[in-house]
Amino acid sequence: MNNYVKIFLYLVYNYFGDNMIDVNDKVVIVTGGTRGIGFEIVRLFSKKNAKVILFGSRKETVDKSIETLRKEGIIVRGYYPNLNDYDEIVKIVKEINDIYGSIDILINNAGISQNKKIEDITSSEFTNIMNINVNAMFNMSKAVIPYMKSQKRGVILNTSSIVSIYGQKSGIGYPTSKFAVNGFTKSLALELAPFNIRVNAVAPGITNTDMVKSLPDNVIDPLIKQIPLGRMANPIDIANAFLFLASDMASYITGVILQVDGALIN
Ligand code: NAD
Numbered sequence: 001m002n003n004y005v006k007i008f009l010y011l012v013y014n015y016f017g018d019n020m021i022d023v024n025d026k027v028v029i030v031t032g033g034t035r036g037i038g039f040e041i042v043r044l045f046s047k048k049n050a051k052v053i054l055f056g057s058r059k060e061t062v063d064k065s066i067e068t069l070r071k072e073g074i075i076v077r078g079y080y081p082n083l084n085d086y087d088e089i090v091k092i093v094k095e096i097n098d099i100y101g102s103i104d105i106l107i108n109n110a111g112i113s114q115n116k117k118i119e120d121i122t123s124s125e126f127t128n129i130m131n132i133n134v135n136a137m138f139n140m141s142k143a144v145i146p147y148m149k150s151q152k153r154g155v156i157l158n159t160s161s162i163v164s165i166y167g168q169k170s171g172i173g174y175p176t177s178k179f180a181v182n183g184f185t186k187s188l189a190l191e192l193a194p195f196n197i198r199v200n201a202v203a204p205g206i207t208n209t210d211m212v213k214s215l216p217d218n219v220i221d222p223l224i225k226q227i228p229l230g231r232m233a234n235p236i237d238i239a240n241a242f243l244f245l246a247s248d249m250a251s252y253i254t255g256v257i258l259q260v261d262g263a264l265i266n
Pocket of ligand 1: 132
């Protein structure tokens, strides 16, 4: 390929490609943004010139993530609210809106998993997983919706999982919570469509993060062998799907659970 062709393709890509997958100047809140998939979403959206606010569970991990990104030349703001405290979230969301002037995109990504047999799961463990994976999503969404309604636009994206399609052999709270994420996503999409607010979910397959690293090899290895693409997802594979759904390229997509799983069927 000669240099003129390369320059032409470069210009076409930058004009049409990047401009269409565009979150430039959008104000984006990402829960569970301190590591794994959420951290990669924060990094990717920041590189695309969004104004990103990351939420984590503790001050130390939020500070560490902000510092890691600062060394890469990326500046983000961070908070560590209790996602089950609706009043605290309302205050923080108001503060973000006061600072940035809008709330354009919410990504409900914080989540925990579970892998015990039902006999070994206490009711408080079951409640805890629903609190983080489901109730927090409700609280965050409810807090941003008034801003999105008054702006007459917005995007809410939730992190589901392929277990929300196929179920899971143990750790019943986790698939239960992710089925709830899908129900919430599809129903809220219907409720908010008249306000030009799109609601979608990404359902990742097995993704190389701390959540998966915490599982024993005898659980993970056979699963990887079943993935037709022959590997786990990397967090960037999942973050790219979020970027697409957040952008105007997905302007007519709402109520969708997008599987990003290497064609894994469990
Ligand atoms: P991770 O453990 O690396 O990150 C989880 C994030 O959630 C962290 O930022 C953590 O701070 C946050 N979090 C956990 N408990 C919290 C709490 N009580 N309050 C506030 N924040 C809390 O996991 P990950 O793999 O990056 O998972 C991110 C999302 O992706 C989760 O919703 C998970 O269910 C989903 N998911 C992961 C996989 C996978 O294979 N890794 C597959 C499907 C779906």
